[in-house]
Amino acid sequence: MDKYDIEEIVNVLADEGILQERNKSKAIKRLSFHFRDRISVSWTIEDVREAVCKKRLSKKICREILHEVRENHNAEYGICWLCIEDTAKDIIAAKKGFVQ
Numbered sequence: 001m002d003k004y005d006i007e008e009i010v011n012v013l014a015d016e017g018i019l020q021e022r023n024k025s026k027a028i029k030r031l032s033f034h035f036r037d038r039i040s041v042s043w044t045i046e047d048v049r050e051a052v053c054k055k056r057l058s059k060k061i062c063r064e065i066l067h068e069v070r071e072n073h074n075a076e077y078g079i080c081w082l083c084i085e086d087t088a089k090d091i092i093a094a095k096k097g098f099v100q
Helices: 003-015 021-034 045-051 059-072 081-095
Strands: none
Touching (some): 003 021, 059 081
């Protein structure tokens, strides 16, 4: 997990009142240490919208696509744009009543 992701998480917790502002730097330092031997890649609903060229796709459907991709991607190859596109096509078609 990179510094940007850790800072974003800490800021969300502080904004929600779960973490006190004065403890943010300590939390960032502790989380950075905890995640120092790991990597992660984040995909967002904006990525889903870009992959399917539909900027108006609802957040709910985008989240469904992201969760489906996470649960069913081929771990040997990881998650890629094509994986998101194919999953999105399947979900959108199913919602329209088509089976692919």
